[in-house]
Amino acid sequence: MILKGKVWKFGNNIDTDAIIPARYLNTSDPDELAKHIMEDADKDFPSKVKAGDLITADANFGCGSSREHAPIAIKAAGIQAVVAKSFARIFYRNAFNIGLPIFESEDASGKIKEGDEIEIDADRGVIKNITKSEEYTAKPIPPFMQELISSGGLIEWTKKRIMAS
Amino acid sequence: MTITEKILAAHSGRDEISAGELINAKVDLILANDITAPIAITEFKKIGAKDVFDKERIALIPDHFAPQKDIKAAEQCRMLRDFSREYNLGLYFEVGRMGVEHALLPEQGLVVPGDLVIGADSHTCTYGGLGAFSTGVGSTDVASAMATGECWFKVPESMKFIYYGKLNKWVSGKDLILHTIGDIGVDGALYRAMEFEGEVISPLPMAGRLTMCNMAIEAGGKNGIIVPDNITEQYAKNRAKREYKFYSSDKDAVYVDVREYDCSKIPLTVSCPHLPSNTKPAAELSSIAIDQVVVGSCTNGRIEDIREAAEIIKGKKVNPNVRMIVIPATQQIYLQAVKEGLAEIFVNAEAVFSTPTCGPCLGGHMGILAKGERAIATTNRNFVGRMGHPESEVYLSNPAVAAASAILGRIGTPEEVI
Numbered sequence: 001m002i003l004k005g006k007v008w009k010f011g012n013n014i015d016t017d018a019i020i021p022a023r024y025l026n027t028s029d030p031d032e033l034a035k036h037i038m039e040d041a042d043k044d045f046p047s048k049v050k051a052g053d054l055i056t057a058d059a060n061f062g063c064g065s066s067r068e069h070a071p072i073a074i075k076a077a078g079i080q081a082v083v084a085k086s087f088a089r090i091f092y093r094n095a096f097n098i099g100l101p102i103f104e105s106e107d108a109s110g111k112i113k114e115g116d117e118i119e120i121d122a123d124r125g126v127i128k129n130i131t132k133s134e135e136y137t138a139k140p141i142p143p144f145m146q147e148l149i150s151s152g153g154l155i156e157w158t159k160k161r162i163m164a165s
Numbered sequence: 166m167t168i169t170e171k172i173l174a175a176h177s178g179r180d181e182i183s184a185g186e187l188i189n190a191k192v193d194l195i196l197a198n199d200i201t202a203p204i205a206i207t208e209f210k211k212i213g214a215k216d217v218f219d220k221e222r223i224a225l226i227p228d229h230f231a232p233q234k235d236i237k238a239a240e241q242c243r244m245l246r247d248f249s250r251e252y253n254l255g256l257y258f259e260v261g262r263m264g265v266e267h268a269l270l271p272e273q274g275l276v277v278p279g280d281l282v283i284g285a286d287s288h289t290c291t292y293g294g295l296g297a298f299s300t301g302v303g304s305t306d307v308a309s310a311m312a313t314g315e316c317w318f319k320v321p322e323s324m325k326f327i328y329y330g331k332l333n334k335w336v337s338g339k340d341l342i343l344h345t346i347g348d349i350g351v352d353g354a355l356y357r358a359m360e361f362e363g364e365v366i367s368p369l370p371m372a373g374r375l376t377m378c379n380m381a382i383e384a385g386g387k388n389g390i391i392v393p394d395n396i397t398e399q400y401a402k403n404r405a406k407r408e409y410k411f412y413s414s415d416k417d418a419v420y421v422d423v424r425e426y427d428c429s430k431i432p433l434t435v436s437c438p439h440l441p442s443n444t445k446p447a448a449e450l451s452s453i454a455i456d457q458v459v460v461g462s463c464t465n466g467r468i469e470d471i472r473e474a475a476e477i478i479k480g481k482k483v484n485p486n487v488r489m490i491v492i493p494a495t496q497q498i499y500l501q502a503v504k505e506g507l508a509e510i511f512v513n514a515e516a517v518f519s520t521p522t523c524g525p526c527l528g529g530h531m532g533i534l535a536k537g538e539r540a541i542a543t544t545n546r547n548f549v550g551r552m553g554h555p556e557s558e559v560y561l562s563n564p565a566v567a568a569a570s571a572i573l574g575r576i577g578t579p580e581e582v583i
Contacts (some may be wrong), residue, residue: 022229040548162313
């Protein structure tokens with residue numbers, strides 16, 4: 001899978017209240033949630049972001065609440081993937097469970113700047129910065145998580161298990 | 166092995182287990198609330214399972230936007246009720262019976278020592294106070310576990326936190342955990358288990374233990390945990406609805422980091438905006454004027470917390486510039502507070518005494534901040550916009566500091582008002 005697009009850059013400790021504020025959680029409709037994506041980190045973000053864009057961030061992206069609405073809103077806003085120095089653990093598992101591609105790379109997180117165009121080879125874990133002609137490596141994805149991705153997420157994986165049993 | 170590793174091993178049919186392994190483990194209890202359960206229910210139906218794995222081990226608790234704050238919230242709460250009826254679930258808690266989930270489940274003996282619990286709520290880590298492994302997961306995890314009774318985990322590395330010395334007056338579990346988060350940062354325990362022990366933890370009441378483990382997530386931790394002891398036994402023996410088991414850590418258990426704290430040096434601690442790790446001594450914040458005080462939440466809404474706030478506020482008035490909102494976390498706590506005359510103390514002091522809800526903690530309802538307003542709260546997060554407007558501010562403290570601040574109209578300490 002190749003993911004190519006323009007990057008929006010965020011800092012450290014982007015919490016799930018910044019990604020999707022709780023005041024909008026009286027619905028779980030993905031399109032409704034997408035309208036408020038990253039609103040408390042950058043109030044203009046919902047109008048600036050375009051389908052196909054990507055997000056990079058520093059450490060601990062997605063900290064705070066367990067709300068799956070956070071990766072759902074990111075996905076529904078058309079953001080193809082998130083690259084960060086590190087992810088908070090519940091956000092990390094939620095992203096794999098629902099099929100939002102995420103990549104941990106200190107190198108990429110440090111060197112990619114807002115507006116850069118990048119291309120991620122998801123299978124090889126290689127992140128190319130087309131704007132800067134640089135290449136970074138993402139942390140390998142454990143085999144079980146790869147199985148989740150290739151099944152199409154946790155629900156499909158669970159379906160298969162139930163049918164097999 | 167550590168207590169965390171032992172519980173995970175026991176629930177995955179293994180004798181030995183080590184940090185870093187990915188496992189599938191059986192869960193003893195699954196919970197979700199009115200924000201997270203709707204997605205879990207929708208996803209569960211996609212799986213096509215004939216039934217849930219166990220009707221008595223799925224707790225659905227409408228507590229965040231309940232009592233239903235608006236039509237959309239009411240629709241979400243109705244999904245929990247309809248699903249519970251459709252599948253005949255035994256642990257659905259309607260308004261009037263519900264409480265803030267992480268206060269309610271231990272109180273009712275529905276989580277017991279040695280359990281493995283997952284919840285679609287990040288503060289599920291609270292039950293480590295009972296010597297259980299519990300951790301927050303997503304709605305899809307809950308959907309899958311409702312069908313299979315299992316969940317995938319990466320066995321976390323463990324960090325040990327040792328507390329020694331004498332606690333200062335009014336310093337409680339809340340201050341210990343805020344101080345610890347201030348020390349290691351909001352990702353200082355990322356993906357890890359946080360095990361708390363030491364001569365200060367041994368006599369720490371269950372309420373304080375639950376508060377400490379509750380905020381492990383605020384340091385990025387997967388779970389907080391305290392090895393069960395006599396205090397655990399006293400708490401569990403008359404309320405446990407299932408058999409329980411005490412696990413402990415081996416002498417040769419592996420810890421990636423061990424930190425020690427001299428508690429005589431830990432002051433009344435406040436987390437300043439906009440991160441729980443941004444801690445300062447309460448005594449250094451006396452120039453910070455406040456508009457609102459909240460005492461409650463899964464962190465500090467237990468009867469001990471309500472008593473502590475009442476002790477400070479008794480016979481006094483809330484500052485005219487401040488609104489004080491006190492929210493007992495469960496119906497049982499509410500009733501106990503009424504019986505002990507605490508409700509009367511708050512009302513006489515001109516504070517609000519509310520029915521249980523998570524409400525203001527996450528900016529839901531029952532005390533939302535306007536632009537530029539500032540609150541001190543016994544809750545757990547002070548992120549941008551957490552309690553309302555993105556330009557409002559939240560300071561986190563223990564109940565005694567919050568109550569003292571309500572009287573003073575600014576951040577202050579109990580010594581200033583008693």
